[in-house]
Amino acid sequence: MSASEFDPTTAPAGRGERLSADVRREQILAAASVVFGERGYSGGTTDAIARQAGVSQAYVVRMFGGKEKLFRASAERAAQKVVDAFRTTIADFTGDEAPHDRTLALSVAYINLVVDRGILLTLLQLFSLGHDEGLGSLARQCFLRVYRVVREDAGLSPEEANAFFGRGMLTTMLLAMRMPDAAGDPAADELMACTFGETSTTLIELSRGQIPLDGGR
Template sequence: MGSAGAGKSRRMPREVRERQMMDAAVATFGQRGYRAASMDEIAELAGVSKPLVYLYLNSKEELFTACIRREADALLAAVRAGVVERGIAPDQQLWAGLTAFFAHTAEHPDAWSVLYRQARTHGERFADEVAGMREELVSFVTGLLREAARATPTSAEPADLGDRDVVGVAQALVGAAEALAGWANETPDVTAREAASTLMNFAWTGLGGLMDGERWSAGNSAVVRR
């Protein structure tokens, strides 16, 4: 009776077992890289047999794809959750989103390695998965910037901040955040707030000028007002 009870106690719901395997896979892929990681290592870290990993997730490629999707969804959810308070100043909304982004990537370095390094360098299928996440991030940031443009008071003529400007700035901001997260995760003692502050200091001042109608001109190497 004792052994039967022990057997029952070891049984886990499928979703719990899958989460264990996915956690182990993210850690292994993030630390070892996609090519070097083996299903044996992942199974051992998860505390299950290799056949069970294959039973749940079919192949190494499908397992890696599932890891990308899960971690991309988690990152997007963290950023969106960081900007929950409506009616606050546009810069505070962007600050909240950036802080949430850097906090999540710092707290989940293996997941960030999977998304930022591994997925982008091991085949078009994986790169496409990450590209989808990036498009959603850019879309979210674009929405924040549009709100900021509408809310920013200016004593000058209304800024001609067209759709291409907004999307271009959002692309640049997301790209800068990705690069900064990679640096922050490899540099000791860089906090999420410090990383977010660095990017705000770099981006928001220039963005404020753009919203105020200022443009840099290559013709005279100066900022001109349109």
């Protein structure tokens, strides 16, 4: 049976058990983050997402109701993963941390998410649609959700939050353009060392392990 014919509603997950609806949903959203991340909202299709997830296109449409709803769900998933990572980190704060220590801990939490390149690129695709009448509002809502966590939960001042997001955006852009692929170039090494700090080596290794959709073609 080909991936295009596969429907998880009739296939067992192993040992006679079927995947739950939540697991199926996450499977499709993870695939959507890869496809939308690499191809953008206009270039991503439910057919490509179905192939990436290994399910039928009909199943994808039946679960999400179409491409825009699927993109919305994928974008909200990406933003929520950032929120969850930050809140998990903040839960370990004692209240005695200096602002620098808090921002460093949040930065490490964010950087750990780039193991999933789809999350990184899906957020960039979402933010690039700020002009869109339907999706622009979602982009702003998702960003402000993360901002409120940094300001209210982490307790950073407006100025500290501004500096944190400024560096975070540079981190995001460098990773999106795969700057670690230029490791060895003095200018690239200097820029990454200044931006990523002690995590530079780890990020370079993570990026090398990320294979673009269709092998980058």
